[in-house]
Amino acid sequence: MTPLLITVGTALVYLASFETLALSQEAETIYSRCLVCMVLFTVTRLAVTLRNSGRLFVRLSEAHARAEAMADELRRGEARFRAIFDRAPIGIQIADMEGYLVDANKAAERMLGYDPGELQGRHWTEVTHPDNVAEEDRLDELLLARDIEQYEIEERQIRKDGSLIWTQQTVTEVWDQDGQAQFGIALVEDVTEHKAMIQELQEREASFRLLFADNPHPMWVYDIATLSFCEVNDTAVRLYGYSREEFLAMRITDIRPAQWIPDMMRGVAMHRVQSSTCSHTQHRLKDGSVIDVEVATHSLHFAGRDAVLVLAQNITERKNFENQLKHQALHDPLTGLPNRTLLNDRLEQVILAARRNATSLALLLMDLDGFKDVNDTFGHHHGDLLLEQVGLRLCRVLQASDTVARLGGDEFAIILPATDEVGSTQAVRRIIASFKEQFVVESRSLHVDASVGIALYPSHGDDASTLLRRADVAMYVAKRAGDDRRYAVYTAEQDLHTPEKLALIGELRQAIEEEHLFLQYQPKVDLRTGATSHVEALVRWRHARRGMIPPDQFVCLAEETGMIKSLTLCVLGQALQQCQRWGRAGFNISVAVNLSARNLRDPQLPSLVMDLLQHHDVPATSLGIEITESTLMGDPAQAMLVLTELHDMGVRIAIDDFGTGYSSLAYLRRLPVDEIKIDRSFVMEMASDENDATIVQSVIDLGHNLDLQVVAEGVENQASLEMLATCGCDQVQGYYLARPMAAADLEGWLALDRVAATA
Known part of the structure; x- marks a missing residue:
């Protein structure tokens, strides 16, 4: 009896002291089960033995109840x-001291792709990459020797698949x-994605370093808080002239001209709300020179700081070229003055500005009287030099704030800001007095006068087109007056002096609508063969x-009134209809039609031409388009598209009156041109003027070098014809060969030409 009581007592003592054991929950569970079983077994045996002893039975029953309650709690x-x-x-893996897994939670099973319970009984090396086993063994030995309490390891594990x-x-x-080791516990976290992310970041950093260091464009990184340089590549060191050490001791404001710093600070502020920006700015090099740059920036973290990556491209040469092109597009190539586009x-x-400040302004339109005589007497070369001097004299007489522009030919325009009628008339008197x-042009003293029309804002108009039109009216009033004053201020009554013009406009509209206009054709003769395969269509109006x-006299009216489109379509229709008739009659003749600047600004023109070609069943190769250099330069971009x-x-494209418009040769080379026509002013005098002969030869050589056909206009004598043949000109056109003629007359001329060719 006593041993049993001692056993029970011992069990109860153990149970009572259970909480003092320094075991994990799993160990506690296993240990508790053993103790409960032992107590229950002992109590059962004791109950059988002492079932006849009432008091002891009660005690044992109470002990049994307490043990049952404790078991329930466990x-x-x-x-x-x-x-x-x-x-x-996270995954939890529990292994015994032999290394076999005795338990694993659901996270661990999912992580390795096993079904519930499948991991139990497997050795930990079965789920560990062989390359990691030795290191983990080494750490386990340190753990068992209690040299360390725990360890962390990053290793590869093998999934079920x-x-x-x-x-x-x-x-x-x-x-x-x-102090005996019972089992090992491993807390396992899947870091595959994290590992891949780190690897990707490392690869990106390596690529960034490569792109940064070897980039052919200057690059740097600056701290967005301090604006100091953090890193700079070799290209920037070479271009800017600073050493790397100098760069890293500077701030980005040190390479910006003062006027660009406010823009730069706005760009820095943008990086707080926008990760990337692109802009144009200027940078100062170490030697003090300034370059134009395009800058692309991107926000990033660099060495633990908020920073900005900058890529700069030196566009100084491109910017200079763009400025040259812009200047050419907006300035008269002869005088260097603003052209009509810039004037507008x-x-x-x-x-x-005048509307905002409630001030007035004056617009002057000026035409040279006697300029045509200079051109006709001394040639275009002297006329051009005279126009240059006129531009210089106007700029000398007027103030720097005034705008002097050349509109074309011998016509100039002048803007006088913040000027009333008194101030404008005073300025005009100074101009006229200066004339x-x-x-003096090449040792020749030349005299021309000026007729000036004045229109005022807001008295005579509140927009540019109205002021230009009314200044033009006033200029013609001054021209017709013929007095010494030589200028006129616009008045409403002046428009009453042009009823003839208004009547002519109405009659022109009627002539176009009723097809009263007709065409004449002037042949172009091939200098090598003497044959004629091209003609130019010239519109005529018999009133x-x-x-x-x-x-x-009427084409300019059509342009001013917007009738030029109707006029052009009328001419194209008649020319193509006649071309079709010639084809049916056995004459293989192509026809060329002149276009105006307004035509080239019409994006619908190509489709309209195509419709007419199809309507008249004429191939596009039988149609030629002729435009002047000045027409091309009015709006070069749109002209290029059309x-x-x-x-x-x-369709064949020819430049008419070549040599008078001063178009850029670089621009000419890009144009889709098949032919250039030398202006008659050079051809007519080439037999007697060595300069004109040199110009003609140069134009022919230029055309051939550009793989273009060259046609000479204005052939008036045998001497010019022979010189052109010697110069290698391809085709000629002029009164010496044939005047413009009706279609029927041309057919007879062509028939005679055919007979002569076969004779």
Whole structure:
């Protein structure tokens, strides 16, 4: 009896001191089960033995009840432990001292792709990459020797399907109260994605370093808080002239001209809300020179700091070239003065300023009297030099704030900002007085006068086109007056002096609509063969009362009034219809039609031409388009688009009056041009003027070098014809060969030409 009581007592003591054991929950669970079993067994035996002893039975029954309650509590604790164990977000693997897994939670099973319970009984080396086993063995030895309490290791584990994952493990041992290791616990986290991310970042950093260091453009990184340079590549060192050490001791403001620093600071501020920017700015080099740069920036973290990566491209040469092109597009190539486009822009700006400040302004339109005589007497070369001097004299007489522009030919325009009628008339008198001094051109004293029209804002108009039109009216009033004053200020009554012009406009519109205009054709003769395969169509107007009206009197009216499109389509239609008739009659003749600047600004022109070609069943190669240099330079970009589309259709493109418009040769080379026509002013005098002969030869050589056909206009005598043949000109056109003629007359001329060719 006594041994049994001692055993029971011992069991109860152990149970009572259970909480003092320094065991893990798993160990506690196992240990508790053993104790409960021992107590229950002992109590049962004792109850059988002492069932006849009432008092002892009661005591044992009470002990049995307490043991049952304790067992229930242990089972509930075990259930809580299992719930926590299985729901843990990271993997938990428990191995015995032989290294076999005795338990693993659901996270560990999912991580390695095993079904519930499949990991139990497997040795830890089965799920560990062989390359990591030796290191983990070494750390386990240190753990068992209690040299370390736990260790962390990053290693690869093998999933059930054979694939590998990277894991981060924290491993420790569970010891009993006697200091004996019971089992090992590993907390396992899948770091495969994190590992891949780190590798990608490392690769990106390596690529960044490569792109940064070897980039052909200057690059640097600056701290967005201090604006100091953090890193700079070799290209920047070479271009800017600073050493790397000098750069890293500087701030980005040190390479910016003062006027660009506010823009730079706005760009820095943008990086707080926008990761990338692109802009144009200027930088100062170490030697003090300034370059134009395009800058692309991107926000990033660099060495633990918020920073900005900068790539700079030196565009100084490109910027200079763009400025040259812009200057060419907006300035007259002969005088260097603003052209019509720039004048319109400045006039609109000055009008806005005058409207804002409630001030007035004056627009002057000036035409040279006697200039045509200079051209006809001394040639275009002297006329050009005279125009240059006129531009210089106007700029000398007027103030720097005034705008002097050349509109074309001998016509100039002047904007006088913040000027009233009194101030404008005073300025005009200074201009007219300055013309009393003769112009000296190549040792020749030349005299021209000026007629000036004045229009005022806001009295005479509140927009640019109205002021230009009314200044033009006033200029013609001054021209017709013929007095010494030589200028006129616009008044509403002046428009009453042009009823003839208004009537002519109405009659022109009617003539176009009723097809009263007709064409004449002038042949172009091949100098090598003497054959004629091309003609130029020239529009004519035979007025019922006025008789024949020259094209230069009604074509400009059509342009001014917007009728030029209708006029052009009328001419194209007649020319193509006649071309079709010639084809049917056995004459293989192509026809050329002149276009105006307004035509080239019409994006619908190519499609309209195509419709007419199809309507008349004429191939595009039988149609030629002639435009003057000045027409091309009015709006070069739009002209390029329209002409390219026409050329792609098969239409031949020719530049008329070549040598008088001063178009850029670089621009000419890019144009889809097949032919250039030397202006008649050079051809007519080439037999007697060595300069003109040299110009003609140069133009022919230029055309051939550009693989273009060259046609000479204005052939008036045999001497010019022979010289052109000697110069290698391809085709000729002029009164000496044939005057413009009706279609029927041309057919007879062609028939005679055919007979002569076969004779």
